[in-house]
Amino acid sequence: MPRRDTKQKILSAALKLFRKQGFDRTTMRQIAKSAGTSLGSAYYYFPRKEALVLAYFEDQMALHEAGARAAYQTTQDPYERVLAAFMVRLDLMAQDQKFFGGLLRTLGEPDSSVSVFSEENTPLRRRGIAILREALEVPGVPEAARDDAALMLWALVLGMVLYFVHDTSEGAERTRALAGRAVGLLVPSLALLELPQAQMLRCELRSMLADAKILPDT
Amino acid sequence: MPRRDTKQKILSAALKLFRKQGFDRTTMRQIAKSAGTSLGSAYYYFPRKEALVLAYFEDQMALHEAGARAAYQTTQDPYERVLAAFMVRLDLMAQDQKFFGGLLRTLGEPDSSVSVFSEENTPLRRRGIAILREALEVPGVPEAARDDAALMLWALVLGMVLYFVHDTSEGAERTRALAGRAVGLLVPSLALLELPQAQMLRCELRSMLADAKILPDT
DNA sequence: GTTCAATATTGAACGTGTTCAAATCTCAGG
């Protein structure tokens, strides 16, 4: 336990305020004060306001991985495994609807260090894709299709997050239902990716996404 | 021609500056000055900085519609028609890569009047979906699937825009190629939407997107 | 020309994200 736990205090304070007031209505000054530190100190640890949300998202990744892996132990059905990964993600975000939009603010900033799509955050994307790929490591999914399927599922998770921040239903039940249906549509189609006709598309998709720095170079 | 054309002057000045400097690096003060008006005046016409990009996007919609319809005259092939709609969109955006991220900044703000997903901008979304649906009004596409297919294609356009702002290739050639491939994959699959099994999914998708205010209520 | 309601313009001011030089703290080494 480090003597000075400032970074964690700031993040905790931020999350509490974000949950209560939302991203935009929470000021960095409030966060610093609530954390018992200065405004400059908050910026020392988090370069931008959005970085707070991103840091939280990163912290959650470990929980997501653990939760998903626990669920993977219970079933070999690809649909159920993928759905479990989606639901764990949603469970983790349950209290966070008011401020997860903050994560989306930087989507269109190719060079920003706090964009999910930035080069800096390649490891984060890699992990997000990897945990979904693990769901597909079962007999029902062709080996050759797993990488591309994981990528598609990752994009779908992003779409789900976008939908989630707009969802006004109790317990985000609409998001859950939609995710369930989307997964139910997509997962059985994975076999199509193994077809020879899809081969060229798959290679091109991967290379293009890598070039746009969305995917790690392979 | 109105005596005072301030709104248009501000928008023109903004676009010129955005193209040169990008969205974030262009200040409202610069825009107002360049338009020969005051900062407050700029805000009189555009409630937020992002509203400038949105207004431009709206203006482009008419051009998009015209361009797409012209292309639709030349072919009855659904793939070609849909692809044409996508390419017209990209042509219109060609000079705008540096600032189209500004349009994405508000994606995660459900209540913001300048979000593409906001209730205020339902007509805009409706038009975007409608022009794509027009592409599908040909014999090769089942009538029952056209609405849902148009919706999916609209989501794909959004994904394309997201990819576009990250694309570093000359003339956004990568975006073009990816769009071509994606359309080539999706359009032939439209027949699947007519299957009885897809019926329930389609109804549920529509109702959910409507409830999240992403789709117009029907 | 005058009047008046509606519209448009203005610029000072505010709030907030962010910056940064100065000061302080920490800890390992002597």
Place this chain on the structure above:
DNA sequence: CCTGAGATTTGAACACGTTCAATATTGAAC
């Protein structure tokens, strides 16, 4: 204990998005 390098904290200041009360303009009606 002292020293010094590196890390951390600080708060004043800056820039910019945004606001808003006061003022000016416009155009229709008389």
